[in-house]
Amino acid sequence: MTRDPQIAADAAMWVNRLDQPVIDTSVSAAFDAWMAADARHREKFADLQALWHSDTLTQALDQSEATVVSNAPVAVVAHFSGLRRSAPWLAAAACAAMLMLFLLVPGLQVETYRTGTGNGQAIVLADGSHVELSGDAELSIRILPWRRDATLVRGEAFFDVAHEGWRPFRVQSGASSVRVLGTAFNVDRQSPTRTAVEVYRGAVTFAAGGAENIVLRKGDRARAVDDRIAAQAPGPNAPGHDKPDWTAGWFEAADVPMSVLIAKVQRYSVRPIRLRDPGLAALPVSGRFQVSNPARVLKAIRGAYALEIRYDRDAIRIAPAPGVPGS
């Protein structure tokens, strides 16, 4: 019994050595000799190797990484630059990772896509997934041999994810995240604390702030405000549509704050749109708007919500119409 910790230490050393990109023949022979020497060696190695490869360990590391990242944002930046520097090494290590031998490892660095006002972009990722990015958006993508990560920094994106049963695809938007293996879904980052998700094929897991975690299936919509997730009635997209409205320039608003609608219109408007009254930003709006045509939307809401809209040279300003009580 006294030698058990030593056996565990040796076994852990072998797990790590066999995980290296290049394994020397003398090292391999030494490994076989060690394994052949004692049944306890074989048992300990089998246990540690299973632990090292387990999905549970991936999840545990994933969660502990999340806490590390939120405590030290500076470390993340350093890590990204480190990733870029070490990309050839990473590729070598990844090729050797036992589970992944049969994989092609495309790029491992973080790719960032930014779009300007009114200009969306269609992207094909290294794993074959398609992304349609709205105007005025930013998305960064990192593809590793065991997972695919996207971060929606701003804007809205429609994802058609290549199905890979063993490699999840995760989209982070503020405190909420969507995890899938392969499906089509839309993520709309409406504000730093507000994200809406709609599923067009398959199913996804939607989480916010680590507290909640729900499964959304085809046709389901939900939104996260801060840490709270609320399911929503199915959208007009429900049957027969395989893409969100916005990719054709439309936005279906179901009881959303005015500021969200204006942010959509802003994606297509070169001039900044300003809400002059903070009360207006929170005003709930509903309706189907052609956001790709800002003038038309503004005209529609002017009548419906009794607003005054001024087209100044530097900005479009929206204020409550004079003489309307309680707005």
Add this chain to the structure above:
Amino acid sequence: MPVSLPQIDDMPGAVPEDWEAIGAAIGRYVRGRTRRSDLVEEVVQETLSRLVEQSRQKTLVSIYALGFRIAANLLVDHHRRDRRYLNGPEMEQVSEAPLPDRIIAGRQELSVLIDALAAMPPLRREVVVRRRLRGESCAAIARDLELSLKAVEKHITRGLADLHRAMAASDN
């Protein structure tokens, strides 16, 4: 006077393989990764038959290393096939969770591992996350964290031993 001829079948100096020991070790590994007992038997048999076949064709550098690798790949294949079968062709997806019968056991293991990671010195945890989760090479980790290669390897092996100890303690 009898002359002893070298046997053609055997490589000079090669030790005959102990298939039973290899099978038992692979079996233990597979059981550690899936709760499906039918799958364990299947993966072990398939691994052994591939090993026998390959060892006939060429001298294997390490029969154990190859055996564990084949078993790991077979598990991935099975996992993928099962998922497709369970969900039906057009229901791609759902959670990243493994097989349904793994989930409950997995949850407890998950909290044990999370606690063990939290209890680790931060530098060790950082090294393990970089190596296992992000797939960075030991050399890259050593460079980024300004450690020696030896120190990185020490952190990984000690970290893994820590996690293993925590799991073993929770079983008792």
